[in-house]
Amino acid sequence: xxxxxxxxxxxxxxxxxxxxxxxxxxxxxxxxxxxxxxxxxxxxxxxxxxxxxxxxxxxxxxxxxxxxxxxxxxxxxxxxxxxxxxxxxxxxxxxxxxxxxxxxxxxxxxxxxxxxxxxxxxxxxxxxxxxxxxxxxxxxxxxxxxxxxxxxxxxxxxxxxxxxxxxxxxxxxxxxxxxxxxxxxxxxxxxxxxxxxxxxxxxxxxxxxxxxxxxxxxxxxxxxxxxxxxxxxxxxxxxxxxxxxxxxxxxxxxxxxxxxxxxxxxxxxxxxxxxxxxxxxxxxxxxxxxxxxxxxxxxxxxxxxxxxxxxxxxxxxxxxxxxxxxxxxxxxxxxxxxxxxxxxxxxxxxxxxxxxxxxxxxxxxxxxxxxxxxxxxxxxxxxxxxxxxxxxxxxxxxxxxxxxxxxxxxxxxxxxxxxxxxxxxxxxxxxxxxxxxxxxxxxxxxxxxxxxxxxxxxxxxxxxxxxxxxxxxxxxxxxxxxxxxxxxxxxxxxxxxxxxxxxxxxxxxxxxxxxxxxxxxxxxxxxxxxxxxxxxxxxxxxxxxxxxxxxxxxxxxxxxxxxxxxxxxxxxxxxxxxxxxxxxxxxxxxxxxxxxxxxxxxxxxxxxxxxxxxxxxxxxxxxxxxxxxxxxxxxxxxxxxxxxxxxxxxxxxxxxxxxxxxxxxxxxxxxxxxxxxxxxxxxxxxxxxxxxxxxxxxxxxxxxxxxxxxxxxxxxxxxxxxxxxxxxxxxxxxxxxxxxxxxxx
Numbered sequence: 001x002x003x004x005x006x007x008x009x010x011x012x013x014x015x016x017x018x019x020x021x022x023x024x025x026x027x028x029x030x031x032x033x034x035x036x037x038x039x040x041x042x043x044x045x046x047x048x049x050x051x052x053x054x055x056x057x058x059x060x061x062x063x064x065x066x067x068x069x070x071x072x073x074x075x076x077x078x079x080x081x082x083x084x085x086x087x088x089x090x091x092x093x094x095x096x097x098x099x100x101x102x103x104x105x106x107x108x109x110x111x112x113x114x115x116x117x118x119x120x121x122x123x124x125x126x127x128x129x130x131x132x133x134x135x136x137x138x139x140x141x142x143x144x145x146x147x148x149x150x151x152x153x154x155x156x157x158x159x160x161x162x163x164x165x166x167x168x169x170x171x172x173x174x175x176x177x178x179x180x181x182x183x184x185x186x187x188x189x190x191x192x193x194x195x196x197x198x199x200x201x202x203x204x205x206x207x208x209x210x211x212x213x214x215x216x217x218x219x220x221x222x223x224x225x226x227x228x229x230x231x232x233x234x235x236x237x238x239x240x241x242x243x244x245x246x247x248x249x250x251x252x253x254x255x256x257x258x259x260x261x262x263x264x265x266x267x268x269x270x271x272x273x274x275x276x277x278x279x280x281x282x283x284x285x286x287x288x289x290x291x292x293x294x295x296x297x298x299x300x301x302x303x304x305x306x307x308x309x310x311x312x313x314x315x316x317x318x319x320x321x322x323x324x325x326x327x328x329x330x331x332x333x334x335x336x337x338x339x340x341x342x343x344x345x346x347x348x349x350x351x352x353x354x355x356x357x358x359x360x361x362x363x364x365x366x367x368x369x370x371x372x373x374x375x376x377x378x379x380x381x382x383x384x385x386x387x388x389x390x391x392x393x394x395x396x397x398x399x400x401x402x403x404x405x406x407x408x409x410x411x412x413x414x415x416x417x418x419x420x421x422x423x424x425x426x427x428x429x430x431x432x433x434x435x436x437x438x439x440x441x442x443x444x445x446x447x448x449x450x451x452x453x454x455x456x457x458x459x460x461x462x463x464x465x466x467x468x469x470x471x472x473x474x475x476x477x478x479x480x481x482x483x484x485x486x487x488x489x490x491x492x493x494x495x496x497x498x499x500x501x502x503x504x505x506x507x508x509x510x511x512x513x514x515x516x517x518x519x520x521x522x523x524x525x526x527x528x529x530x531x532x533x534x535x536x537x538x539x540x541x542x543x544x545x546x547x548x549x550x551x552x553x554x555x556x557x558x559x560x561x562x563x564x565x566x567x568x569x570x571x572x573x574x575x576x577x578x579x580x581x582x583x584x585x586x587x588x589x590x591x592x593x594x595x596x597x598x599x600x601x602x603x604x605x606x607x608x609x610x611x612x613x614x615x616x617x618x619x620x621x622x623x624x625x626x627x628x629x630x631x632x633x634x635x636x637x638x639x640x641x642x643x644x645x646x647x648x649x650x651x652x653x654x655x656x657x658x659x660x661x662x663x664x665x666x667x668x669x670x671x672x673x674x675x676x677x678x679x680x681x682x683x684x685x686x687x688x689x690x691x692x693x694x695x696x697x698x699x700x701x702x703x704x705x706x707x708x709x710x711x712x713x714x715x716x717x718x719x720x721x722x723x724x725x726x727x728x729x730x731x732x733x734x735x736x737x738x739x740x741x742x743x744x745x
Contacts, residue, residue, distance in 0.1 A: 001579060001588060009573045012564060018055035021587055022594050023389055025060055028562045028578075029086040032570040042097050051603070057090055060557050061097040061350075067555055068348045069148055076351040076554035080378070081561030082581055083357065084131035084568060090559055091141060091354045092117065095153070098143050098350065103150045113141065113153045116337045118227040120155070122180055122220065123330050126164055127173035129361060131568075132212050136161040136175070138355045138374070140547065144346035152343025157334060158355070158543055159374075161367050163484060165248065165326045166319040168207035169363045175326075176220065178204055179211075181245055184221025193246040194277045203252030203322070231340040240504035244329050247281040250274045251322045254293065256311045267294050267314035283501035288492075293317050297492040316483055321493055328508040351554065353547070358471045358584045366427075366484045369476050370540050372469055373416050373424070377544060379470060379586050380413060385556055386590045390597060397646025412454045412470065417541065421448040423467075424537045431485045431535050438463065438478045471584040485536045489516055560585040598644060598651035604628050607650045611635070611660050614667055632656070635663050 004021070011019055012028050017036075019026045036056070045058040047066075053059055064075040077094060079087045095113055103110055121133065128134040138158035144151050168174055182190070182198050190196075198210040228238060255270040269275055269290060279286035291306070294314050298305040309317060355378065356371040394401045417424045426444045430436040445465055449455040456466035456473065466475045489512055497509040519534065562581050565574040582588050591599075602610075604624035611631050622630060628650050632643055642656040652660075 001582070004582065004588070004591065005575055005579060008562070008578065009575070012573050013571070016054070018057060020050070020055045022386070022590055023050075024558045024560055024587060024590060025055060025057065026560050026562060026587065027057065027081075027086060027090055028564055028573075029084070029089075030570060031564075031568055037093055037096065039100055042100050045097075046101055057093045057559065058097045060559065061094045064094075064350045064557060065098060065102060065145075068145060068350055071555070074349065074351065074550070074554040075557075076353060076551055077557045077559060078353045078355070078378070078382075078551070079559045079561065080355050080375070080585060081357045082130065082563050082584070083128060083134040083359070085357070085561035085563040085581070087354050087357075087561050088117075088121075088135060090561055091139075091352050094350075094352055095141065095143060099150050102145070102148060110150055110152055110343075111341055113155070113341055115230055116155075116227060116341065118220070118223045119231070119333060119337065122177040122224045123175060123333060124157070124160065126161075126168075126175050127171075127207075127209060127212055129169065129171050130359075132215065133176075135354070135356075136164055138353075141352040141354070143350045143352070144343040145348050145350070146343070146346045151346050153341045154338045155334060155341070157330075158547070159367065159370055159540055160327060160330055162323040162327050163365065163367060163480075165323050166203060166252065169361065170207055171209050172207040173209055173212070174204050174207075176217070177224070178245060178249065180217045180221040180224060181242060183217035184219075184225075185242065189242070193242060193281065194250065195246055201249045201252055203249055231336055233336065237504055240502050241329065241333075243281045243502060244325055244505065247278045248322045248325050250277045250281070251318055251325075254278075254318055256294075256314045258311045261308075264308070265310045266308040267311045269294065282497065282505050284496050284499065284505075288496045292321070292490070292492050292496055297490070299491065316480075317490075320490070324489055324493065324512075325497075328512055329504075332504065332508045351550070353551075357581075358469065358474075360472075360474050364474060364476045365479070366476075366481050366536065368474070369423075369467070370537065372467070372471075372474060373413075374540075374544055375471070375584075376412055376416065376469055377548065379589075381548060381551060382558060382586050383589060383593065385558075386593050390594065393601075394597070397649055397651070399644050399646050399651060412468075415449065415452055415454040416467070423449070424541065427481060427485055427537055428535050431482050436482060438481050441481060442478045470586075472580075489513075491516070560587055595654070598653055600652040600654065600657045601649050602652070603649050607631070611664060614660075614663055631660075635660055 008019060008026065008028060011017075012030075015030065015034055017028050017030055017034070019028075037058075041056075042058055045053055045056060045062050048059065048062060050059050050063055060077060064077055067073070068075045079090050081087050092114060099110065099112060120139070121135075124137045125133050125135050128136075137160040140156040140158070142154045142156075144153065164172075164174060173179065178201075179198055182195055185193075185195065198204045204210060225238070228241070233241075251274070254274045256267045257270045258265050258267055260266070272286075272290075275290050275293070276286050279289050294317075295306045295308055296313070296317070298307060355374065358375050359368045359371050361368060391401050414422065416422055419425050423445055426448065427441060430441040430444065442463060442465060445455070446457050450457055454468050456468065458464050458466070458475075463478045464475050465478065466473050494509055494513040494516060497505055498513050500506045500509070562578055562585075564578060565572040566577055604627070607628050608624060608631070612627060615627075615630050615634050625645060629645055632645070632650070636642055636656050636659050642653045644651045
């Protein structure tokens, strides 16, 4: 762990966000703009391999594209990580790369999926205690290709958190779209839709966090409207969308009173105002809607029996209608998005799976159990895939495969989902019983799993249980587990809204009614027909099985996104926080799997470039494989358990790598000392040469000085000699003249 953390930390502080660990790409969110997703950067990774360039998400995108063209196998990129770790941005970067480099250059450019992301963020993202913009649904984004050109995309969703529409824990918000609608809609339209401030709605004020620091809901609403208009929604459809959202808010403000009749508690609506507003907004019968909220209808062969509900039952019925309205609206918008993005035809696709990471929100319910079960399932698949990829690489290099002990276990998966007593099976069984409650479900779990190593009962008699996931223990509160799991559209509610005079509402409910009728027919059992899933858990398990089946058919790439610190600040790397995420993401387990074999793998060329100097220039005369063998034989010796030489790579144990590195460091030290000695010698010789030149110059100047001095002395003596001769001559002449004068006188 320490070496992995040290590597990630050093790279993070050098603004190197991406790191390969085996074939896994680890991405650390920098929480700042680094400008590493430009077209110039993308061009560097075009037609490159993973080892050619520095680690980057563009390299994964390029490899997925290349394999989609050269192989008939589907390609899929699985992106996972904690909330706020950058999963959505990673998916956007892959789509951006593919559409940037592999789309037509003429006018028939594809419709960009990035243009619809504001819709998905507004309707699918919310503030949680972990992240201000947490995606509350999983998604599968397919990028379709034809003849190597991107021709379109599609988006599928998994497990939208419907309960968030009616409940938020302290410090959390409902979906962004509600707050954006109230902040950005013009006053006239707000009055038409009976809208007020966010604090006045029960479905929005439970978390006491209607505002998010730094988020401009009014501006985001304008972006949302532009995106909705961009997918060709008409004004009437936009108005209907706002009406459905306004109706959901009004449903949350319906209050109930109780009265006794024949010793039974019955619920009644305290004020008709909200129910009338909802009926007006959705253009349905107020009387029928009121009956659907306060009564349960049982259909028999002869009649329809109306059973009054208690206050708690009426609240559940109200919330169920609100969740159904929002879910069907979300599904309809997703359908419109896919119609807008859909390709005309394709021959292959690259899938991008953006799935929830492990969640522990403090208040964990059925949604978190499903999310964490999905992560447990994907971790099992991940471990299998890592081992399969290891075995495939050994096979390609023609090496003997060393069986790797499986460090993961299927027991936790069986404990959660296996029949007949897995937790999810118990939940489905209890859901089908009319007299069952959350308490009976919990008691069944305690009875069957009280001694399980994966399960822990509370020390106090609380309505909770703890599951010991591979990522750590998480406690779940069973309140409304059964109600959430039923997830059924009541026939009377379908009938009411199918007759709405609002086209969008009638359309989505008629479609839901047709699917419900088909489900009932299959449930009643035509021969050879498989009954469709009817509970939330069974539907989720079915979608998870479909996703896993798709992944098993595909060649998968794994991207693990990491949040460097819980405060979402730049330049801060919290070691303990990152360590927890590494365990949750399965990266450390992948490293353990890899270490059981030969973890260090170097292509011949790279190996010789680094270690070839250990045998001098002898390896230059040999083939690459023989050169590598010569180096290993000279340094490591011939123990068969420390290394193997494949077709294109050298496989090393850590001990062998350390021996090579130690010898390499010794050789480097010797080379450095030799260079220093030679350089010092060169410096001294150079200095001596300069000194000799200076001495020669000084000597020349001194000899010149001595010669000039000697010359001046000789010259002076000569002048004096000449002077003396002249004087002598003058004296002789004078004497002669005097003598002549005397004789003549």
